[in-house]
Amino acid sequence: MSIEHNIVSVSGGKDSTALLLLAMERCTENLQAVFADTGHEHAQTYEYIEYLNDKVFPIRRIKADFSRQIAAKAEFIATKWREQGIPEEKVLRALDVMKPTGNPFLDLCIWKGRFPSTKARFCSEELKRNPIIAQVQRPLLEAGDDVVSWQGVRRDESENRRNLPERECKEVDNESGAELWNFRPILDWTVDDVFAMHRKHGIEPNPLYRQGMGRVGCMPCIHARKDELLEIGLRFPEEIDRVMEWEKIVGEASKRDMATFFATARLSGPQATSDSAEISLERHGVWQAIEWAKTSRGGRQYDIFRVQGEQETGPLCTSIYGLCE
Numbered sequence: 538m539s540i541e542h543n544i545v546s547v548s549g550g551k552d553s554t555a556l557l558l559l560a561m562e563r564c565t566e567n568l569q570a571v572f573a574d575t576g577h578e579h580a581q582t583y584e585y586i587e588y589l590n591d592k593v594f595p596i597r598r599i600k601a602d603f604s605r606q607i608a609a610k611a612e613f614i615a616t617k618w619r620e621q622g623i624p625e626e627k628v629l630r631a632l633d634v635m636k637p638t639g640n641p642f643l644d645l646c647i648w649k650g651r652f653p654s655t656k657a658r659f660c661s662e663e664l665k666r667n668p669i670i671a672q673v674q675r676p677l678l679e680a681g682d683d684v685v686s687w688q689g690v691r692r693d694e695s696e697n698r699r700n701l702p703e704r705e706c707k708e709v710d711n712e713s714g715a716e717l718w719n720f721r722p723i724l725d726w727t728v729d730d731v732f733a734m735h736r737k738h739g740i741e742p743n744p745l746y747r748q749g750m751g752r753v754g755c756m757p758c759i760h761a762r763k764d765e766l767l768e769i770g771l772r773f774p775e776e777i778d779r780v781m782e783w784e785k786i787v788g789e790a791s792k793r794d795m796a797t798f799f800a801t802a803r804l805s806g807p808q809a810t811s812d813s814a815e816i817s818l819e820r821h822g823v824w825q826a827i828e829w830a831k832t833s834r835g836g837r838q839y840d841i842f843r844v845q846g847e848q849e850t851g852p853l854c855t856s857i858y859g860l861c862e
């Protein structure tokens with residue numbers, strides 16, 4: 538007899554925490570909580586996941602593994618780049634970094650030879666959605682069990698979430714006939730409802746919300762708003778230093794010898810450029826993005842009072858799966 542499994546994706550953010558608490562109220566059995574670790578979260582988010590695991594519900598931690606893709610890319614570089622006449626020095630530098638580090642976000646970027654961007658949003662899918670499907674949902678479906686994927690998205694977060702259905706069948710397994718359903722029970726909740734759920738269960742929200750973060754996710758997220766970037770640069774410079782090191786590694790893996798964490802077209806003012814020949818880590822690296830975040834007037838003037846509050850449009854993450862907050 539087939540079983541229905543309820544899978545809640547927990548990110549460490551307020552919405553998925555409220556979702557987990559709701560799922561615990563409604564499901565007395567066959568409930569699983571899963572955290573897909575990007576390797577790019579703030580230390581306080583990792584601690585918060587532990588807190589939820591100890592105080593709320595056991596959380597299974599999974600992560601993507603790009604070893605196979607990196608090995609294939611190394612093979613490609615060793616053969617095709619050489620055939621294409623790429624200088625041997627460049628080939629050797631790329632091969633030198635073409636090794637899995639065990640950090641999913643960094644390994645994904647090493648494999649791709651670039652960072653994700655607002656136009657090339659492969660991170661959420663590769664780091665969260667695919668590992669959850671492959672490591673959690675698919676085995677259950679193949680065993681003939683139905684899966685209900687609980688998603689912590691709310692209509693008032695963004696335009697593309699506004700018209701999502703509360704429940705939809707996403708897939709029927711060809712072999713077993715088992716069904717995969719998406720379920721979004723907090724679609725009509727407000728932020729107040731979400732925090733009220735925390736209070737109802739005596740659960741603290743992620744402490745990052747008390748430190749100027751409007752959202753919790755990768756640190757920083759590629760979609761971070763200007764005001765959020767400024768806040769992260771001021772409060773968590775060690776995270777920016779880490780990303781700066783990643784820019785050097787991913788740059789070595791890149792055919793054009795350069796990879797900036799933020800797309801340079803996003804930066805306005807003197808740093809802005811769409812000419813790849815002009816891009817440099819000195820002018821367009823992640824610390825320069827933080828410098829730009831301190832400015833107003835199109836990046837031409839420093840605005841030291843802009844610590845919080847400049848509202849730019851667009852959500853931090855546009856994943857309709859609610860996998861990133």
Ligand code: SF4
Pocket residue numbers: 575653660661664754755757758759760853854855860861862
């Ligand atoms: S939080 Fe942002 S950077 Fe991280 S996976 Fe989601 S979209 Fe990508």
